[in-house]
Amino acid sequence: MSYIRFRKHYLHIPYLVLAVIEFAVLLGVFIVLTGVYAPQSVPPGPEGVLSASLLFAAILSLGTLAMGGYAEIVRETLSQLYFRTLVAYCFLGGIALALVYAFLPAMDPGSTNLFWAVLICTFVVIVLRRLFLAMVDSQQLVRRVVVFGAGTAAQDLLDDYDANMRAMGIRVVGCLADTSEPVVAEDRLLTTPADLYQYCRKNRISEIVIAPQERRRSEGGWLPVPELMECKLRGIAVTNAIDFYERELRKVKLELVHPSWIVFSEGFRVSRFVQWTKRLTDLVLSLVLLAIAIPFMLLTALAIVLETGRPILYSQKRVGQLGREFRIYKFRSMRQDAEKDGKARWASANDNRVTRVGAFIRNTRLDELPQIYNVIRGDMSFVGPRPERPEFVAELKEKIPFYDTRHYVRPGLMGWAQLNYPYGASIEDARGKLEYDLYYSKNHSLLMDFLIMIQTVEVVLLGKGVH
Template sequence: MSYIRLNKHYIHQHFVVLGAVETCLLIGVAWVAQHLQLLLLDASPGWSLSLGELAPLLLFAFILSCCTLSMGVYIALVREGYASMVLRTLVSFFLLGSLSLYFVNLLAGGDFIDRSLVFWGVLAATFVVFCVRALFLGFVDTANLRRRVLVFGAGQRAQALLTELEAGSSRLGVRVVGCVASAGDEIKVAAHLVRTEPSDWVDYVKREQISEIVIAPDESRRQSQGAGLPVNELLDCKVAGVGSTDVLSFCERELNRIDVDMLRPSWLLFSDGFKNSKRHLFIKRAFDLVVSLLFLAVLWPFMLLTAIAVKLESPGSVLYSQERVGLNGRVFKIYKFRSMRQDAEKAGQAVWAQKNDARVTRVGAFIRNTRLDELPQLYNVIMGHMSFVGPRPERPQFVEQLIEEIPFYSTRHKVKPGLMGWAQLKYPYGASVEDAKNKLEYDLYYAKNKSFFMDMLILVQTVEIILLGKGVH
């Protein structure tokens, strides 16, 4: 397999060809959409194309192509399947693409890109790329697009990595070619994966078509200082185009979570991420306020009907509040429509919610499935206690227990909690310490890699969670 290096990333040649074909088609689609609009207006379309008319078409194709790359559409096509690609394309074209075209047009004076082109062009482009990608999957064996990875290490950490990759193999574009045992490793991986250390690393990675080397030896003091690693050989491979990645960063990138068992304080401090720029905080807060007020304006009739239904079914208050732990460990009160009996915690102690919890009323079950019980938390978002997207806040009693039992649990409080989060998309409802640990791995991934685009993706994917009632207890 051959790869092209672009902005420090290696892209398979099939994706380069697909991207080039799509860009050309986008230019053609924009041209046809623009002239069809003139035909509908009974105007002469003038099918010739001047240089001045070509510029907005090129810009249209360039912006939609950039949006496609920003949403990881091509990688999702192999790792996650056609359905995920469709969702990402809709977000990249209709949200990012349309907004980008609108703002570019605004900056250019309002008529550089015809408004009809933004609507009809994006609509037609979406249909065309769906067809092209379906043909791509039909003619190209995606198994051959999986990146071939060599693991340096054959002990406990290497086996843990293999287990994680196997569990997520349905959506990963990775194939582990073998594991090279490092000095001092007690072999834990399957015998057929064990490889002897090559005498010529560069020749080996080229011959085996390796695209990446994952460093995963069992840690010792000597190894943590670099002893036992073939540093010069790995550098030679890097110069030849085959880079090395530490096992934790590899898991983060491929599994979209941060493995707590492998996590070390030094990695948290020195890895890229966990940053809050003033620009990002301003955009996030402005988005939270605008969307919250918009939701209140649209959803207040449903909130009123929910309140009436809760009151009619069982005695007690319509709303209830609980203390939750927010940003930097600050405790605040969260508000919900009551979905349980009034005496759900008559002993006065916090209790984990369970599947088919008997304390939940009939109305409560419905408003939980539809997430109507969460709507009063719009108040928390407006007041700044929460954001729309972020780790779900936990109760102080649970937090105290989880901090004692789960390493780095308090790190999730470095970002503002939210109405919806990455962990809610990737992991079912948590009702135990082990579930909390697994969800923490996704919360840490969000805290490290948060961005406005990621927030948009979570918002769109949450629609599926609500419609299908996933993760509800």
């Protein structure tokens, strides 16, 4: 098994191992530089050196997590790897360490030691990640998968594999046809073996993914239940395609969802303790963020007035939990006449209704700060599906199956879909984001909320998903 499930969230073991090794490297570099070469720069004694080293390693590891270092490592080029690591360690880590050392000066190793520690860690971690990618992609460690099915569901899985999963240590060997008219390309089809288990054993297959073609009973088709049972009982994983998507891509493939899956699958519920804890966390974080953000909010308001005058704030009706409507507040980023005819419009790339100040506050997410008020009121949470306008919800519910399921959790300032799907302003984009919102609705927990909040730093810094 190459993954564990902790608090309903899938965590891949190779990346957990990488995170542990990186943490040990950060710890070791700091101990050597401060404990051996500059023993007077941190609190004396082994305990003092260890405490300062743990603090250093924890902050830089959080920087990596905030920049999506583990989520994007399998997709990025060498130059992107350099950039992401430099931002995580030299920018985010440097700022965070400077703030921490301002309150804990005894932990400060000195500017020279800190400079060399960060520089050496950056270089060593980049080399370590390149070696990790080579190992994960080696023939000895890849997970070899066979897809049972050759219709549209199997083809969709192959497309997603080519786009996202090829670099994740997975090799799709091919597809076993379950229909006389396969959609999958011929070079991806496998000859149906006489003995499925022996075939899997000889070809080192570790998993069979069931992605059958949807059809009426009269169209025939077959599912080799005895053969699949033998494979399962003899150690080869047999997985539904929908569960495979959920585990590997952390989304719910909409075409595979049936009402029975929602009814009988584990998830889509949280305990009252978690609900109350999340609400308390929302209130505490809102008050802390409000105290920090007040100067930025005043400057934003002044900039809006100087460029386009009043009003400073813009409000819209949005659909919240259980379909209840509420009014959301933002700093105005568009002209006053953006919707003068009263008709709701999707935002678009290079939207000419956006002002110069509006473009800046959208890129930096400063326009979202007034929504702290919505969180305090209880209309929204810090983490959850982004709330949509009633006009769009009515249209999307008619055209996208299960769209209303996203309204069974409280909407949020930041969400799982915002981390994983580029900004969308169309029905097809809403469909793509719903796959991630469904995953969040099914599996959300306090741990997942924490991971989303940390990784949203990357979205803000790099201006991802902004129109």
